[in-house]
Amino acid sequence: MPQLLSNEARALIDREVAKYPAEHKRSAVMGALRIAQTEHRWLSEELVAEVADYLQMAPVAVYEVASFYNMYDLKPVGRYKLTVCTNLPCALSGGVTAAEYLKQKLGIGFGETTADGKFTLVEGECMGACGSAPVMLVNNHKMCASMTPDEIDKKLGELE
Amino acid sequence: MTVYVKGIVFENVDFDLPRCWSIDQYIQRGGYAALKKIVAEKIAPEAVIEEVKASGLRGRGGAGFPTGLKWTFLPKGYVGQKYLVCNTDEGEPGTFKDRDILAYNPHAVIEGMILAAWATGATVGYNYIHGEIFELYQQFEAAIEEARAAGFLGDNILGSSFSFQLHAHHGYGAYICGEESALLESIEGKKGQPRYKPPFPAVVGLYGKPTIINNTETFASIPWILRNSGQEFQALGKPNSGGTKLFSVSGHVNRPGNYEIPLGTPFAELLDMAGGMRGGKKLKAVIPGGSSAPVLPADIAMNLTMDFDAIAKAGSMLGSGAVIVMDETVCMVKALERLSYFYFEESCGQCTPCREGTGWLYRIVHRIEHGEGRPEDLELLASIGDNIAGRTICALGDAAVLPVRGMLKHFRDEFEYHIANKRCLVG
Amino acid sequence: MLEIEIDGKKTTVAPGSTVMDAARALGVHIPHFCYHKKLSIAASCRMCLVEVEKAPKPLPACATPVTAGMVVKTHSNAAVTAQKGVMEFLLINHPLDCPICDQGGECHLQDIAVGYGAGESRYREEKRIVPNKDLGPLITTEMTRCIHCSRCVRFTEEVAGYQELGLAHRGEHSEVMPFLGKTVNSEISGNVIDLCPVGALTSKPFRYTVRAWELSRRKSIAPHDGLGSNLIVQVKNHKVMRVLPLENEAINECWLSDRDRFSYEALNSASRATKPQVKKDGQWIETDWQSALELVAGKLKDTVAAHGRDSVAALATPNSTVEELFMLRKLMAGLGVEQVETRLRAADFRLHTAGATWLGQSIAELAQSDAVLVIGSNIRKEQPLLAQRLRQSAKRGMKLSVLNPARYDLLAPLAGELIVRPDQMVEALLTVLKAACEAAGKTAPAHIDLSSIEVCDASRSIAATLTAHSAILLGNLAAHHPRYAELHAAAAALAELSGAKLGVMSEAANTVGAQLIGAETSGNLFASPKKALILLNAEVQFDCHNATEALAAVRAADFVVALNPFADGVKDYADVILPVAPFTETSGTFVNMEGRAQSFNGVVRPLGETRPAWKVLRVLGNVLGFNGFDYESSEAIRDEALAGDIAPRLSNALKAPVAVKAQAASGLVRLGEVPLYQLDALTRRAPALQATADAAEPALRANAATLAGLSLKAGDSACAAQAGGKALLCVREDTTLPDGVIHIAGSHPLTTGLGGLFAPVTVERAG
Ligand SMILES: Cc1cc2nc3c(=O)[nH]c(=O)nc-3n(C[C@H](O)[C@H](O)[C@H](O)COP(=O)(O)O)c2cc1C
Ligand code: SF4
Numbered sequence A: 001m002p003q004l005l006s007n008e009a010r011a012l013i014d015r016e017v018a019k020y021p022a023e024h025k026r027s028a029v030m031g032a033l034r035i036a037q038t039e040h041r042w043l044s045e046e047l048v049a050e051v052a053d054y055l056q057m058a059p060v061a062v063y064e065v066a067s068f069y070n071m072y073d074l075k076p077v078g079r080y081k082l083t084v085c086t087n088l089p090c091a092l093s094g095g096v097t098a099a100e101y102l103k104q105k106l107g108i109g110f111g112e113t114t115a116d117g118k119f120t121l122v123e124g125e126c127m128g129a130c131g132s133a134p135v136m137l138v139n140n141h142k143m144c145a146s147m148t149p150d151e152i153d154k155k156l157g158e159l160e
Numbered sequence B: 001m002t003v004y005v006k007g008i009v010f011e012n013v014d015f016d017l018p019r020c021w022s023i024d025q026y027i028q029r030g031g032y033a034a035l036k037k038i039v040a041e042k043i044a045p046e047a048v049i050e051e052v053k054a055s056g057l058r059g060r061g062g063a064g065f066p067t068g069l070k071w072t073f074l075p076k077g078y079v080g081q082k083y084l085v086c087n088t089d090e091g092e093p094g095t096f097k098d099r100d101i102l103a104y105n106p107h108a109v110i111e112g113m114i115l116a117a118w119a120t121g122a123t124v125g126y127n128y129i130h131g132e133i134f135e136l137y138q139q140f141e142a143a144i145e146e147a148r149a150a151g152f153l154g155d156n157i158l159g160s161s162f163s164f165q166l167h168a169h170h171g172y173g174a175y176i177c178g179e180e181s182a183l184l185e186s187i188e189g190k191k192g193q194p195r196y197k198p199p200f201p202a203v204v205g206l207y208g209k210p211t212i213i214n215n216t217e218t219f220a221s222i223p224w225i226l227r228n229s230g231q232e233f234q235a236l237g238k239p240n241s242g243g244t245k246l247f248s249v250s251g252h253v254n255r256p257g258n259y260e261i262p263l264g265t266p267f268a269e270l271l272d273m274a275g276g277m278r279g280g281k282k283l284k285a286v287i288p289g290g291s292s293a294p295v296l297p298a299d300i301a302m303n304l305t306m307d308f309d310a311i312a313k314a315g316s317m318l319g320s321g322a323v324i325v326m327d328e329t330v331c332m333v334k335a336l337e338r339l340s341y342f343y344f345e346e347s348c349g350q351c352t353p354c355r356e357g358t359g360w361l362y363r364i365v366h367r368i369e370h371g372e373g374r375p376e377d378l379e380l381l382a383s384i385g386d387n388i389a390g391r392t393i394c395a396l397g398d399a400a401v402l403p404v405r406g407m408l409k410h411f412r413d414e415f416e417y418h419i420a421n422k423r424c425l426v427g
Numbered sequence C: 001m002l003e004i005e006i007d008g009k010k011t012t013v014a015p016g017s018t019v020m021d022a023a024r025a026l027g028v029h030i031p032h033f034c035y036h037k038k039l040s041i042a043a044s045c046r047m048c049l050v051e052v053e054k055a056p057k058p059l060p061a062c063a064t065p066v067t068a069g070m071v072v073k074t075h076s077n078a079a080v081t082a083q084k085g086v087m088e089f090l091l092i093n094h095p096l097d098c099p100i101c102d103q104g105g106e107c108h109l110q111d112i113a114v115g116y117g118a119g120e121s122r123y124r125e126e127k128r129i130v131p132n133k134d135l136g137p138l139i140t141t142e143m144t145r146c147i148h149c150s151r152c153v154r155f156t157e158e159v160a161g162y163q164e165l166g167l168a169h170r171g172e173h174s175e176v177m178p179f180l181g182k183t184v185n186s187e188i189s190g191n192v193i194d195l196c197p198v199g200a201l202t203s204k205p206f207r208y209t210v211r212a213w214e215l216s217r218r219k220s221i222a223p224h225d226g227l228g229s230n231l232i233v234q235v236k237n238h239k240v241m242r243v244l245p246l247e248n249e250a251i252n253e254c255w256l257s258d259r260d261r262f263s264y265e266a267l268n269s270a271s272r273a274t275k276p277q278v279k280k281d282g283q284w285i286e287t288d289w290q291s292a293l294e295l296v297a298g299k300l301k302d303t304v305a306a307h308g309r310d311s312v313a314a315l316a317t318p319n320s321t322v323e324e325l326f327m328l329r330k331l332m333a334g335l336g337v338e339q340v341e342t343r344l345r346a347a348d349f350r351l352h353t354a355g356a357t358w359l360g361q362s363i364a365e366l367a368q369s370d371a372v373l374v375i376g377s378n379i380r381k382e383q384p385l386l387a388q389r390l391r392q393s394a395k396r397g398m399k400l401s402v403l404n405p406a407r408y409d410l411l412a413p414l415a416g417e418l419i420v421r422p423d424q425m426v427e428a429l430l431t432v433l434k435a436a437c438e439a440a441g442k443t444a445p446a447h448i449d450l451s452s453i454e455v456c457d458a459s460r461s462i463a464a465t466l467t468a469h470s471a472i473l474l475g476n477l478a479a480h481h482p483r484y485a486e487l488h489a490a491a492a493a494l495a496e497l498s499g500a501k502l503g504v505m506s507e508a509a510n511t512v513g514a515q516l517i518g519a520e521t522s523g524n525l526f527a528s529p530k531k532a533l534i535l536l537n538a539e540v541q542f543d544c545h546n547a548t549e550a551l552a553a554v555r556a557a558d559f560v561v562a563l564n565p566f567a568d569g570v571k572d573y574a575d576v577i578l579p580v581a582p583f584t585e586t587s588g589t590f591v592n593m594e595g596r597a598q599s600f601n602g603v604v605r606p607l608g609e610t611r612p613a614w615k616v617l618r619v620l621g622n623v624l625g626f627n628g629f630d631y632e633s634s635e636a637i638r639d640e641a642l643a644g645d646i647a648p649r650l651s652n653a654l655k656a657p658v659a660v661k662a663q664a665a666s667g668l669v670r671l672g673e674v675p676l677y678q679l680d681a682l683t684r685r686a687p688a689l690q691a692t693a694d695a696a697e698p699a700l701r702a703n704a705a706t707l708a709g710l711s712l713k714a715g716d717s718a719c720a721a722q723a724g725g726k727a728l729l730c731v732r733e734d735t736t737l738p739d740g741v742i743h744i745a746g747s748h749p750l751t752t753g754l755g756g757l758f759a760p761v762t763v764e765r766a767g
């Protein structure tokens, strides 16, 4: 089987592993999956199996983790995954409006990817940023606040 | 937006300074003085715990458990590994205070944890950071490095025999990991599924070892308490609600944001600080303590002071201090639909009443909102709630029921109207 | 001790007990789904909620520790209200189609639901549908029925030792599943069928054959490995429909290996012989019993008369019952023939012990050992449930070490490991012995030569684990080894030195029983040619150490009579086939590895004209006019065969010293394991078992270095040759093997052309 995780990714995973007691290597599984996903955009079956192998875990145990936490993607996503919070506090301050705007602008619904494979739109739960609603997360790691339609347009323009 | 009115977590923080989070800035603000003092004077751990007890500090994560008391629950005379865990998995809708603490004052958390480690004998700690704030996770890791480089963290802290290792653990999207035992499972590399208690984490915690787990704001309060005194902290608030607290105000206000104010401040004042109602609309309802807290109608809210006891007396809870403000345009059925969806979506699924019940609740509210309500639905909602609450492994079950109960108590007519007329009372 | 009151009944329980434990001790039943006494506590189904005085809310009995003076009510209003609430939740998404569910009639959910008399459902939303999963040939899924109790998941992880099932996804969407595209391959996987309280996981072979209430339940004993698992055999119209465990904490606990559970399929196989058959001019002709027996009696008598008693021998598998073996031996004795052998897969007959070799203690005692050293055993495949027991012990702190010719994964923490070529197992054991000698400042017995032995760290650390409360166990790979006597002698010396108990894990259900009645010869029967052979349950191409040699011997004989339930295996070389009953169609006795004699009755009528072998042998005795062949029942035979206490007749001690001396390794050596599902005639014919991963075709396996040395790579075809025969096999890389080892399973149609299981082998690329 060809190795999917780059050596850089493996080094990052090793850093995670080092945080935990040696006999609890699996503690690093969340970090490892994040690193794997960041490198490959989504977690294919093979990638999950490779993480399992790397951390000496049963593959199904890794899959349990990957499928439990909703920022992991077990299906292909676009180059940019946009997650918009529509929870009540955000909804009160334009969260749903922002989501509707994105749907209409990108021509896709939640959980869908644009035909060019550029954007995937996801409905998010509270991101702990309700004070700056509407909030949008780009590729899981970049939080954008106060996403009015204008701001959304600006942001989409920046994403290549 | 973060506003320091009066308090301790953000004391002297200049939010506009680009690197106000850095260790230099923190030290300039008096940071790490408490640690230096305690290490230099070899203050007994018991004395530290006593000081925390005297402060009246109650957990800022939602349950409001007295912090000093919790620390004494570690097994007496236990030799062996103990852990300290900070809960920055802030995901309760409406709550966004801990992220700002990590953004503007992470060293307060680090110092708080080191002091707690001194007091409890824990030698390894983890800060569990909410998945959606990756940049702050990275910044926190940088802050840990700063503290380590300065000799505050790691082996032989400040030349003493005291050692404490601290690491950040990044979540990846599961509200339930805010629940302390789910959080521990998550650090162990498993699904975040709460454990049945007892045993409590203080006895059987991370990797089966005694573990103290506190909220970010709780830890961030410790340095101030030890730098000044427990009594001074207590005096900032009210009896049984010591100190100041961060309130995350969201919804229909002009200036949503975090406000650090003394416990016991009237809600009306907090609303003023937040710029009052947006667009001059009328206040309809307030959820005073995060989405799990029962909603309160405007009249009750406007007579409320923001402390543990007063809010409890009013039939809700202070919770995590997340104040969701709703104006007259809000349809309560729709509001509850969204909240119920959240608990349905976030239920970890292990225990039957929550796994099956949260979906059932959501589907009924969803039907009502979409004009398919039935007359018996409100009784059914109440009855399902009774079958969930108090019967689950963790408090998410209760958290899913409380908003339903609050809504049915104060806004029942709106639900009835919806069922009868298949449309909204408002708007 | 803590006092507790449940439903008005008082009892005292040990601190740390749960309310559920206390209730069980009192005989109070608390409804439950996720709780299982052998699994960790999940406390997730919430069915066991009870009222506890002073507690503000109902508490789960399974997880609530008893405190002093606790007062529990399991049927109070509060308790029943809580339980009913949970029941309602469990049913809202559960299909209420019990009449078509395979679990119907034996469903925990159904039972409890009936008890709660739920009326019309208040749930009027759409029900959840969950896609089914492919778990392999043994287990069928109906995932929509799953109630998320997680018992199956916990079983794979905690009992079977490797998490093959998970509960993936979250909340209402969570689903039990194996890893994508994987099946469940544990050798004890079928237990999840019993554990599943609803019809989500059911037996694939059994599925939809019959309704549970149409079955009658009969007790029996598993006929395969040496554990002697207790069985419930379920039958309908004299056909075995299903096999379940009969709980016996001392032996199989509440579990069953897949071999014991699913081998019954072979009982109903088309290859059963149903009438006596004789070969005439190369054609098989069915005949009646009388003619067949007269023919056999005449042939045997004539052969002895013409060629002498050494020209006749009997071979029986150690899965044959005490009664069968006793009658076989008695018949042979009547003919003057001494050669009756059951150690068909053995290659070394130098060992003589003071009694029948056995486990050396009870299974339950073994599980309490401080340390166990396993020598020559792929124990998970040889003794699946014993391996499970040792795994639980190892998790509790028992130090488990192995000395093996391959790095078998025991799915348990190991304290020490010595992995060597099969022809160096004696030498490796001597390093442990020498280490133990050095540590104790003692010397080994004179017949053991340690002069050239060099102690290594691994042997030292293994020796250090062995104390008075430990055990040294010899497995099938040791028993089949060409230097078994030396392995046994060295192990005995190590046991003597350390105070550990020496044990032998018997290969088959009646290995110990066979020894007790003396069904053993002084050496390899095939060493001298035979004119007549009697085969009891034996298919020599699969059941013997050296298939080529055995086949040559039966082909060279003038007359071969096979007493066998199946015709197809012996057709090639037998002259007469007498259809005898498998274990379900006869009464009999097996003596398990701990020396426990377990008798059983037939559970169904013999198929066609099949007869119990003990009866066939009795009539043969009558036909031959021998005295003492008038037993009325198998019990009468057993009482004579096993008269008196068994215990004094068990011993692993050497009667005569065996010289043990190190030998050098050379060339390529075969590792000829008997695969899990090739053990005996029944397992070889069970279709579902034959469809599992464990029944995959044998390959030529070697590690990368060995393959490189042979210029072979995985996927190539290669020809393996041993004295007298060849086999063409696919090449696979196997990282668990030491250098120079060629793993080629024995007892399999693809490898019957080969010789000794542990003999030298040469390998050439084919094609
Ligand atoms: C469903 C649920 C979610 C929770 N989420 C959080 C959270 O996001 N942050 C937090 O600090 N505590 C949260 N808690 C409370 C924790 O379980 C725990 O009580 C707290 O971290 C203890 O810290 P404290 O005593 O300092 O408040 C949650 C509890 C439940 C039941
Ligand atoms: S109450 Fe809900 S979230 Fe909590 S353990 Fe049970 S299923 Fe999981």
Ligand code: FES
Binding pocket: C031, C032, C033, C034, C035, C042, C043, C044, C045, C046, C047, C048, C049, C060, C061, C062, C063
């Ligand atoms: S049996 Fe106690 S919660 Fe399931």
